[in-house]
Amino acid sequence: MHSWIDGALYPDRETPATISTLSEQVDFLARLCGAWDFGVLPEAETVNEVRRPAWREAVDQCRLLTSPAYHLLRDWHQLPPVPYLGQQLAYIRDDPSLAHV
Numbered sequence: 001m002h003s004w005i006d007g008a009l010y011p012d013r014e015t016p017a018t019i020s021t022l023s024e025q026v027d028f029l030a031r032l033c034g035a036w037d038f039g040v041l042p043e044a045e046t047v048n049e050v051r052r053p054a055w056r057e058a059v060d061q062c063r064l065l066t067s068p069a070y071h072l073l074r075d076w077h078q079l080p081p082v083p084y085l086g087q088q089l090a091y092i093r094d095d096p097s098l099a100h101v
Contacts, residue, residue: 002017002019006035006043006046025057026058028050029058029059029062029070030064032050033067036067051076051077059074059079065083068086
């Protein structure tokens with residue numbers, strides 16, 4: 001098993017030893033973004049892996065339009081923006097410090 005694959009993302013089945021197909025990558029990204037959106041931060045090794053160009057197509061295909069983490073992945077892969085359909089919290093949206101983050 002690759003060390004960047006977080007086994008906690010697979011509570012419903014055995015953790016895969018490798019992630020090599022497009023469908024496996026999309027599944028992994030959906031699990032990763034779902035956890036990340038709820039405050040479970042990925043390891044640096046995992047972030048470095050999904051930022052590699054080999055993940056660009058999977059990021060584009062995933063289309064998790066309600067996920068802030070997914071939109072960050074799109075930005076990292078320099079993909080065109082897609083509409084964000086998630087909740088926009090005023091205390092975050094209107095924070096004057098947000099531009100400095």
